[in-house]
Amino acid sequence: MSKFTSLALAAAFAATLALPAAAEIDRPECIAPAQPGGGFDLTCRVAQQGLEGLFDRPLEVSFMPGGIGAVAFNMFNTTRTDDPNAIVAFSTGSLLNLVTGKYGAWTVDDARWLATAGTDYGAVIVRADSPYQTLGDLMAALKDDPASVTVGAGGSVGSQDWMKAALLLKAVEGDPRKMRYVAFDGGGEALAGLIGGAIQAYTGDIGEMSAHMDGSLRILGVMSDERLDPPFDEVPTLKEQGYDATWPIMRGFYMGKDVPDEDFQAWVAVFEKAHASDQFHKAQAEKGLLPLNLSGKEFDAAVREQTRQLHDLAVETGLIAN
Amino acid sequence: MMEVLSGLGTGFSVALTPFNLMLVLGGCFAGTLIGALPGIGPINGVAILLPIAYGLGFPPESALILLAGIYYGAEYGGRISSILLNVPGDAGAVMTTLDGNPMARNGQAGKALSLSAVASFVGGTVSVVLMSLFGPVLASFGVKFQPSDYVALMVFAFACLASLVGSSPVKTLIGALIGLMLATVGVDANTGVQRYSFGIPDLLAGIDFLIVVIGLFGMAELFHLVESQVRGRLSTVPIDKSFVTWADLARTKWTILRSSLIGFIIGVLPGTGASVASAVAYGTEKRMAGAGGANFGKGDIRGLAAPEAANNGSAGGALVPMLTLGIPGSGTTAILLGALLMFNVTPGPMLFAQRPEIAWGLIASMYIGNVALLVLNLPLVGLFARMLTIPQHYLTPLIAILAFIGIYSIVGNPFDLYMIIGLGVFGWILRKLDFALAPVILGFVLGSLFENNLRRALSISGGDWRILFSTVDSLVLYALAVAVVVVPIWLSRRSRRFAAVAEDE
Numbered sequence: 001m002s003k004f005t006s007l008a009l010a011a012a013f014a015a016t017l018a019l020p021a022a023a024e025i026d027r028p029e030c031i032a033p034a035q036p037g038g039g040f041d042l043t044c045r046v047a048q049q050g051l052e053g054l055f056d057r058p059l060e061v062s063f064m065p066g067g068i069g070a071v072a073f074n075m076f077n078t079t080r081t082d083d084p085n086a087i088v089a090f091s092t093g094s095l096l097n098l099v100t101g102k103y104g105a106w107t108v109d110d111a112r113w114l115a116t117a118g119t120d121y122g123a124v125i126v127r128a129d130s131p132y133q134t135l136g137d138l139m140a141a142l143k144d145d146p147a148s149v150t151v152g153a154g155g156s157v158g159s160q161d162w163m164k165a166a167l168l169l170k171a172v173e174g175d176p177r178k179m180r181y182v183a184f185d186g187g188g189e190a191l192a193g194l195i196g197g198a199i200q201a202y203t204g205d206i207g208e209m210s211a212h213m214d215g216s217l218r219i220l221g222v223m224s225d226e227r228l229d230p231p232f233d234e235v236p237t238l239k240e241q242g243y244d245a246t247w248p249i250m251r252g253f254y255m256g257k258d259v260p261d262e263d264f265q266a267w268v269a270v271f272e273k274a275h276a277s278d279q280f281h282k283a284q285a286e287k288g289l290l291p292l293n294l295s296g297k298e299f300d301a302a303v304r305e306q307t308r309q310l311h312d313l314a315v316e317t318g319l320i321a322n
Numbered sequence: 323m324m325e326v327l328s329g330l331g332t333g334f335s336v337a338l339t340p341f342n343l344m345l346v347l348g349g350c351f352a353g354t355l356i357g358a359l360p361g362i363g364p365i366n367g368v369a370i371l372l373p374i375a376y377g378l379g380f381p382p383e384s385a386l387i388l389l390a391g392i393y394y395g396a397e398y399g400g401r402i403s404s405i406l407l408n409v410p411g412d413a414g415a416v417m418t419t420l421d422g423n424p425m426a427r428n429g430q431a432g433k434a435l436s437l438s439a440v441a442s443f444v445g446g447t448v449s450v451v452l453m454s455l456f457g458p459v460l461a462s463f464g465v466k467f468q469p470s471d472y473v474a475l476m477v478f479a480f481a482c483l484a485s486l487v488g489s490s491p492v493k494t495l496i497g498a499l500i501g502l503m504l505a506t507v508g509v510d511a512n513t514g515v516q517r518y519s520f521g522i523p524d525l526l527a528g529i530d531f532l533i534v535v536i537g538l539f540g541m542a543e544l545f546h547l548v549e550s551q552v553r554g555r556l557s558t559v560p561i562d563k564s565f566v567t568w569a570d571l572a573r574t575k576w577t578i579l580r581s582s583l584i585g586f587i588i589g590v591l592p593g594t595g596a597s598v599a600s601a602v603a604y605g606t607e608k609r610m611a612g613a614g615g616a617n618f619g620k621g622d623i624r625g626l627a628a629p630e631a632a633n634n635g636s637a638g639g640a641l642v643p644m645l646t647l648g649i650p651g652s653g654t655t656a657i658l659l660g661a662l663l664m665f666n667v668t669p670g671p672m673l674f675a676q677r678p679e680i681a682w683g684l685i686a687s688m689y690i691g692n693v694a695l696l697v698l699n700l701p702l703v704g705l706f707a708r709m710l711t712i713p714q715h716y717l718t719p720l721i722a723i724l725a726f727i728g729i730y731s732i733v734g735n736p737f738d739l740y741m742i743i744g745l746g747v748f749g750w751i752l753r754k755l756d757f758a759l760a761p762v763i764l765g766f767v768l769g770s771l772f773e774n775n776l777r778r779a780l781s782i783s784g785g786d787w788r789i790l791f792s793t794v795d796s797l798v799l800y801a802l803a804v805a806v807v808v809v810p811i812w813l814s815r816r817s818r819r820f821a822a823v824a825e826d827e
Contacts, residue, residue: 064735070523071735102514104523150782156514182469182781183512185774188656192592195647196465198782211648 353395501765541746
């Protein structure tokens with residue numbers, strides 16, 4: 001071996017050592033459990049762009065559609081339980097599916113909850129020329145007669161989109177099952193339905209509204225605890241208008257439950273580093289997500305807390321028995 | 323009008339830079355190849371290449387021009403395998419098999435390929451011209467289309483489907499019912515209840531359209547080929563040097579124009595795309611041909627031109643709601659929308675004002691792309707037609723491998739491979755029993771659209787069925803549906819009566 005090659009090898013070796021997290025993780029992969037182009041795709045793109053340079057090769061994004069995430073959850077509980085390379089995107093909607101049994105018998109203990117990509121919040125949206133000028137108008141109408149307003153969103157009854165609408169009724173002590181709810185196939189179609197007049201109110205997400213701030217739609221309120229940063233700082237929360245309905249949509253990643261601690265901690269370290277970087281914040285903002293940066297133990301606790309709340313809600317709204 | 327012209331001026335000045343011109347041409351060429359592969363259509367082509375375009379660090383208008391070229395090229399390329407192999411390359415190309423493949427078997431592969439290229443060109447050009455002239459107006463028409471109007475549109479499409487009734491109306495209806503049944507598998511979009519999923523998680527999201535197409539058409543065709551080969555009944559197709567003639571074009575000019583228009587309008591409606599457009603166009607043409615349409619399904623050039631003009635027309639139409647309202651009208655435009663967002667470009671009412679170089683650059687590149695595809699495709703017709711001279715024992719496994727790779731690369735789920743084999747066997751049995759497969763596919767596509775919109779309409783009205791007849795749009799569509807079914811019957815009765823009168827004299 002020539003002096004040059006051994007030097008080069010040594011340098012390469014040193015370079016690998018200098019990347020602390022890349023020891024075991026040789027082919028980082030992010031799995032979006034859906035078709036390309038949707039929310040899970042974007043979640044993985046946040047990781048891809050936000051973690052750039054933290055591994056020696058770029059994070060690959062692959063797709064595993066089926067059963068709104070059920071296929072992927074099943075896969076990581078049967079065959080790929082200890083895959084140290086793969087992280088899977090999930091959202092609050094996935095947790096709701098887990099709670100309501102749509103993923104089969106699996107529970108929140110059947111995955112290792114890694115880190116967040118960011119968050120979004122529910123929002124109540126009407127057309128600018130809607131008779132419901134304020135949230136108060138809409139809520140009064142819902143309280144009077146739950147069937148007097150056609151509410152729509154991009155998911156079926158029992159999905160997280162429906163849950164947002166159900167929460168509105170719960171806030172005025174109405175019965176969500178009496179609501180006139182129209183299920184569209186994704187947020188885009190629901191928005192078309194709102195603009196076209198098929199529905200009167202849309203329970204969507206605040207992130208997707210950045211494309212529609214031209215004055216044709218009005219956001220009556222955002223379902224966060226506190227007001228958000230610009231461009232949404234003018235939008236009041238439901239809470240400050242006197243209705244107790246918050247709906248954060250957490251987006252993040254999980255791994256198989258048998259992934260060795262060492263590898264899991266390596267991923268946590270990567271995300272901790274990324275969460276502090278401008279690169280990650282930029283990726284987050286570009287994909288329409290708001291900052292929420294949790295990882296490791298802290299994140300695990302947040303997931304469990306949200307799962308517990310979702311369970312209670314699902315029982316209250318009659319989705320599951322107990 | 324001035325606004326449109328100056329916009330187009332801006333657009334062409336962006337699209338005609340040597341670099342962007344190269345991207346349009348490259349994108350169209352790659353798209354044609356992607357579309358020609360069974361299983362990989364425009365959606366997957368764009369989805370697979372999006373990260374690459376992003377990674378290359380192109381300016382947003384260039385990356386979008388490249389992706390739009392691929393989208394357009396793939397809509398073009400889908401017809402090649404439909405015509406030559408009876409295996410649709412993507413969803414919009416199913417109707418193309420009906421007359422395109424018989425033409426190829428009659429030794430007119432070259433004519434079929436060149437005619438469909440011209441029809442696609444006209445469809446694409448008509449739609450891009452309409453888009454630049456009336457885009458914003460049409461977009462607001464598109465979103466005003468209510469769920470109840472969609473129900474009427476689907477009824478109209480079903481009425482057109484009735485024109486597919488071939489030798490046996492009963493078998494056509496059974497076929498359509500099988501399609502409807504397949505469409506009900508998976509989580510119900512309305513209530514979230516699981517239907518016919520038998521606890522298999524892979525079935526929860528329903529059966530993907532591509533899997534049905536590749537299984538029922540592609541795999542069944544392969545089984546059929548293998549069977550013919552084993553029994554030594556495989557006829558060899560002579561090399562043909564046929565090409566589209568001016569007489570063919572003169573005969574199909576109204577078909578092509580009508581179908582382009584139908585395709586464009588259906589493309590503008592969010593949620594309906596190339597497959598619905600080509601089915602409606604085909605049905606309309608067959609109905610309009612009346613007694614002269616007996617050759618439809620056996621290699622009629624009008625039956626080939628109609629779906630081809632319509633599916634390219636719809637590709638342009640689908641971009642209207644995306645660019646002007648930020649609402650994707652089809653799966654592919656949803657991905658293009660994602661691409662825009664990735665480049666920090668927000669589509670919607672403000673796009674044309676804020677980023678004219680992107681909006682108009684994209685539109686101008688579609689004009690160029692259309693011309694490029696025609697120029698690129700016509701000389702290659704001879705080469706493509708030669709594919710049929712590849713000995714069957716090489717061609718069959720090649721198609722099988724491509725179909726498997728195509729299906730696996732979309733999702734990476736081995737379950738889908740079992741599905742296409744299972745559906746292939748099913749399709750083969752149906753063919754043995756003399757069922758046409760197109761009604762199955764159309765039942766499948768129209769079925770879920772019909773069901774979802776019907777239930778949406780009824781949730782809006784709180785269960786009152788009168789909502790279905792409440793708008794002018796829907797009443798017009800119902801009237802057309804009735805006309806489509808009744809007029810040909812009436813016409814044939816009348817011509818028979820005339821014939822009888824003539825005999826009496």
